[in-house]
Amino acid sequence: MVTCKETRAAIIALHKNGFTGKDIVATKIAPKLTIYRIIKNFKGRGSILVKKASGRPRKSSKRQDRLLKRIQLRDRSATSAELAQEWQQAGVSASARTVRPRLLEDGLVSRKAAKKPLLFKKNIRDRLIFCKKYGEWTAEDWGKVIFSDEASFRLFGASGKRLVRRRKVRNTRATIRRYLDTLEAFKKGKSMKAAFDAIGVDRNTIAQTAIVAELHLAAPDVLKFMGQWNHKTETLSTFTGRCRSALTTEIKEK
Numbered sequence: 001m002v003t004c005k006e007t008r009a010a011i012i013a014l015h016k017n018g019f020t021g022k023d024i025v026a027t028k029i030a031p032k033l034t035i036y037r038i039i040k041n042f043k044g045r046g047s048i049l050v051k052k053a054s055g056r057p058r059k060s061s062k063r064q065d066r067l068l069k070r071i072q073l074r075d076r077s078a079t080s081a082e083l084a085q086e087w088q089q090a091g092v093s094a095s096a097r098t099v100r101p102r103l104l105e106d107g108l109v110s111r112k113a114a115k116k117p118l119l120f121k122k123n124i125r126d127r128l129i130f131c132k133k134y135g136e137w138t139a140e141d142w143g144k145v146i147f148s149d150e151a152s153f154r155l156f157g158a159s160g161k162r163l164v165r166r167r168k169v170r171n172t173r174a175t176i177r178r179y180l181d182t183l184e185a186f187k188k189g190k191s192m193k194a195a196f197d198a199i200g201v202d203r204n205t206i207a208q209t210a211i212v213a214e215l216h217l218a219a220p221d222v223l224k225f226m227g228q229w230n231h232k233t234e235t236l237s238t239f240t241g242r243c244r245s246a247l248t249t250e251i252k253e254k
Contacts, residue, residue, distance in 0.1 A: 008048040011038050060102065064092050068099065069106045076164040076200060077113070108165040114202070115162075167200045172212065172229045175236070179213040182206055209236065211243045222246050 007030055014024050021039060025032045042048060060068070064087075071086050072078060078086075080096035083103075087094055103109075119127075169175045178201060185195035196203060215223040226246060229239040 005048070008038050011035055012042050012048050015039050015042070059094050059098055060092050064090070065102050065106070068092075068102055069108070072103060072108055072165055073200065076166070076197070077162060079163075103165060107168040107170070108200075109168045110163050111166050111202075113162045113164045165200070166202070169236070170231045172223070175209050175229070176213050176216050179206060179209060209240055211240050211247065215243050215247065
């Protein structure tokens, strides 16, 4: 049974004043076994504070945790079960249930991936030609068309919900670093999509938080005056809103 600090202090105070264990039990301040246990612990350790339990031993080392992170970053759409299987091949006996909290510790949170049709230039061109050709058709025109039975065939990916893991930032510095890393990845790959995939962030997030990096580059004193963003006390959207309000015309012209 876990007792509050005040109850433990009251039991020890009675013990110090000469009360026996039987006398303290008679006060009904706590169950009998609890009272004797508190007195025994006080005699052994000289403190009324509850000793912190060591907890279950951690299954993986910090080095193995870093290995899991690298495995996840190679394929952000890999499931926890798939990651656990690959992790086991590296010598770590862990389940998918162990994998998920490790990734959260590293700031890799699960997000629903946006559905994007797999279209090549020819597909896009053919769709545009079709729309231009039949764009003026009325419901009566389409009523004369006989449609065959429809069936869905997929050569790539799955039709259901697809999850990916993205890095979660927790302060102003990390937000700016992520934006600059994305720009650097774009310079190397010449593709925004490749840059977003490499950093593990989506287009909307970068667009929303770009204002923070702009203030950092154009008016660092203003950003410093606003204070550091803390994910525990303020959402990122609220902080970026404050940054946008502080962006004056003079700063924009820099």
